[in-house]
Amino acid sequence: MKCFRCDQTGETLLRCSRCRVATYCSRKCQVEHWKKQHKAECGKQQLSLKYPGVFERDTSTFYDRITPDVCAKLMENGYAIIDNFLSEGWANALLAEVQFLQHANLLEKNKTQFPKANGTVAQFEKPNIYEADLHNATVRQQVPELDALFHQDDLCYALATHTKLDLIPGTQGKTLKVQYNAGFGGCFPCHYDNPGRPNKRKLTCLLYLNPSWAPGDGGEIQFYPFLAREPITLAPLMNRLVIFSSDSLLHRVLPAAQPRHCLTIWLDGASVNLPEHTQLSLTACDLNEGWEAFTKRLAKSPVQRLLSRGVYAEEYLKSLIECMGKAKEGFDDMVQSHNAHLERLHKNQLLFALVERLRAYR
Ligand SMILES: O=C(O)CCC(=O)C(=O)O
Numbered sequence: 001m002k003c004f005r006c007d008q009t010g011e012t013l014l015r016c017s018r019c020r021v022a023t024y025c026s027r028k029c030q031v032e033h034w035k036k037q038h039k040a041e042c043g044k045q046q047l048s049l050k051y052p053g054v055f056e057r058d059t060s061t062f063y064d065r066i067t068p069d070v071c072a073k074l075m076e077n078g079y080a081i082i083d084n085f086l087s088e089g090w091a092n093a094l095l096a097e098v099q100f101l102q103h104a105n106l107l108e109k110n111k112t113q114f115p116k117a118n119g120t121v122a123q124f125e126k127p128n129i130y131e132a133d134l135h136n137a138t139v140r141q142q143v144p145e146l147d148a149l150f151h152q153d154d155l156c157y158a159l160a161t162h163t164k165l166d167l168i169p170g171t172q173g174k175t176l177k178v179q180y181n182a183g184f185g186g187c188f189p190c191h192y193d194n195p196g197r198p199n200k201r202k203l204t205c206l207l208y209l210n211p212s213w214a215p216g217d218g219g220e221i222q223f224y225p226f227l228a229r230e231p232i233t234l235a236p237l238m239n240r241l242v243i244f245s246s247d248s249l250l251h252r253v254l255p256a257a258q259p260r261h262c263l264t265i266w267l268d269g270a271s272v273n274l275p276e277h278t279q280l281s282l283t284a285c286d287l288n289e290g291w292e293a294f295t296k297r298l299a300k301s302p303v304q305r306l307l308s309r310g311v312y313a314e315e316y317l318k319s320l321i322e323c324m325g326k327a328k329e330g331f332d333d334m335v336q337s338h339n340a341h342l343e344r345l346h347k348n349q350l351l352f353a354l355v356e357r358l359r360a361y362r
């Protein structure tokens, strides 16, 4: 976001309370321009939040929808799907709020931090992706249903009950992200939602809000269960909840040809990124008679993150090219970082041999 007048960014920006679109920095521009001129300019295009129908918000239904069977699948496969998760009216109301945020210009361009090959951290934008974090009170106050979803703990308790995961309740242990993908090829490259310390995410819950999604629209999420032969592709269907392990399921989003809406709830865990999740220890048995058991263990363990960029090198690169476009700012840095990671792997003979064997096995 930048000031409509002086183009300044990074300043505390004030928003016209009527159209909610125009933004001005809090200093001179606000005094000179907003008060005197903008009121006439904005033409009172006041946006109001309207729900398409009546609905009831009832988070106690989460306990019926998140069954022991769903949680067993989640723990076994690393992901689970619940279609028609909310009542239709409730899902429509959430979509209306996401669209309201989008039209009110309250969603910001996606910003992703990325470790550069030289050790510094770069920031880049994923083209066509707009987001808002509900930790931001300015956003939250505009959208009561999203606010309530952010503050409820039933999702966390329902999941913790049957998975026995030590999920952290409260808004401290949760992030709710609103995402609008404008289409035009908007997508996400291969990644883990929890790439390592200090990240705390344990479970990712995606709620898709796309009533008219049809094959050909793109924007499917693609999972790469570690060492599985084929990826799993899921359409972002209206009111579909997809839950998966934030620290042990590599995934990407395919380019979207149509606009697409998605809520993401990340639930933190008390015991993520423990030493056994971040350091690989190998025995001779793992590589010999224990190989099958070893690969099964890797498929479920977050330690796979140390190997995945090598094992899935082509997928990482292809998804990066599709997401960023070769000409986009940040693309070269990301490719360099990817290659530097692979070079480090190659230098470690034992690790390189393991990656090669896993690639062949896969
Ligand atoms: O939009 C989606 O389907 C998932 C987005 C995603 O992977 C993320 O935000 O980490």
Ligand SMILES: [Fe+2]
Residues within 6 Å of the ligand: 191, 192, 193, 251
């Ligand atoms: Fe993700």
